Amino acid sequence: MAARDKRPSARRLASRAAINLILGAICVAWLVPTAGLLVSSLRPRELIALSGWWEAFRAPLRLTLDNYVNVLSRANMGASFVNSLVVAVPGTLIPMAIAAYAAYAFAWMDFKGKEWLYLVVVGLIAVPIQLTLIPVLRMFNALGVTGSFLAVWLAHAAYGLPFSIYLLRNFIGQLPPSMLESAFVDGASHPTVFFRLVLPTSLPAIASLGIFQFMWVWNDLLVSLIYLGGTPDVAPMTVTIANMVNSYGGGWEYLTAAAFVSMALPLVVFFSMQKYFIRGVLAGSVKE
Numbered sequence: 001m002a003a004r005d006k007r008p009s010a011r012r013l014a015s016r017a018a019i020n021l022i023l024g025a026i027c028v029a030w031l032v033p034t035a036g037l038l039v040s041s042l043r044p045r046e047l048i049a050l051s052g053w054w055e056a057f058r059a060p061l062r063l064t065l066d067n068y069v070n071v072l073s074r075a076n077m078g079a080s081f082v083n084s085l086v087v088a089v090p091g092t093l094i095p096m097a098i099a100a101y102a103a104y105a106f107a108w109m110d111f112k113g114k115e116w117l118y119l120v121v122v123g124l125i126a127v128p129i130q131l132t133l134i135p136v137l138r139m140f141n142a143l144g145v146t147g148s149f150l151a152v153w154l155a156h157a158a159y160g161l162p163f164s165i166y167l168l169r170n171f172i173g174q175l176p177p178s179m180l181e182s183a184f185v186d187g188a189s190h191p192t193v194f195f196r197l198v199l200p201t202s203l204p205a206i207a208s209l210g211i212f213q214f215m216w217v218w219n220d221l222l223v224s225l226i227y228l229g230g231t232p233d234v235a236p237m238t239v240t241i242a243n244m245v246n247s248y249g250g251g252w253e254y255l256t257a258a259a260f261v262s263m264a265l266p267l268v269v270f271f272s273m274q275k276y277f278i279r280g281v282l283a284g285s286v287k288e
Contacts, residue, residue, distance in 0.1 A: 034263075037259060039053040039054075040256040041067055041256035042063040042064060048253055067253060071244075071254050071257045071258045072261070076232045076240060077237070077261070080235055083234055084218060084236040084262075086149055087153070087228075091156035094156075094157040096164060096213065098157065099168050100194075100199065100202070102165045102169075103165050103167075103168035103173075106169050107169055107172045108172070108198075121161075121162050122162065129159055133222075133226050136155065136158075137227065140154075147228060152227045155223050155227050156216075156220070160213050167208070167209050168206065168209060171205035172205075175198065180193055207273050210273070211270055214269055218266050221238040237258075238262070244258060
């Protein structure tokens with residue numbers, strides 16, 4: 001009996017070890033390119049052209065911060081960082097605010113055509129952004145907002161809403177009905193229930209959505225380039241980095257340093273909110 005009791009535990013330990021090994025290998029596979037980017041950003045131009053980044057640790061070590069100094073001192077990079085913040089923060093908060101109440105409406109409010117409207121919203125996730133660029137740009141030109149931050153805020157909000165509503169609807173729809181019903185019995189209105197019960201309870205999903213949306217807006221090049229253009233006064237970091245290499249290929253050695261500077265803030269946001277990330281992504285996937 002003792003031997004039989006030990007076999008399942010040994011099998012479980014072996015399966016856990018195999019899973020951990022596979023996950024560790026995946027993590028290493030994801031981290032190696034990032035490590036290579038960091039090491040390359042610290043190497044002189046002549047060494048980058050002659051050898052791979054893995055040879056940087058051979059003696060004598062030749063690491064330098066010149067690439068970062070050049071990146072931060074040229075091409076209006078400091079202003080571009082501020083522009084990226086100006087684009088990313090409203091581009092994240094606007095769809096989050098709209099999607100939260102829309103998700104609550106789809107989950108707990110009854111109105112005509114709700115299922116069909118939700119189906120249309122979810123279907124918009126599959127529509128490529130490229131199909132909308134020309135008609136939306138024409139509309140912005142007619143309104144006179146092209147080249148302003150308002151245009152890119154509206155664009156990012158519209159492009160992010162379908163997925164935002166879908167993600168939050170899955171979480172809010174799994175809240176205990178008894179919690180909301182008791183509030184309605186006590187005379188609470190929909191806004192009261194939403195702001196006092198649903199929003200605090202849905203914090204993991206909202207934080208997870210914030211990570212998704214912020215990283216997408218921060219790393220976006222296409223939408224910013226189309227609706228803002230390449231004007232240095234409003235260009236975010238992605239546009240500035242894309243313009244660092246001139247038509248003759250000069251300045252390519254600065255791209256690794258510029259890319260790592262651009263990655264710094266998203267990494268801080270992700271690791272500071274990672275405890276909400278897993279909870280929010282898995283929200284609603286399993287019914288209790």
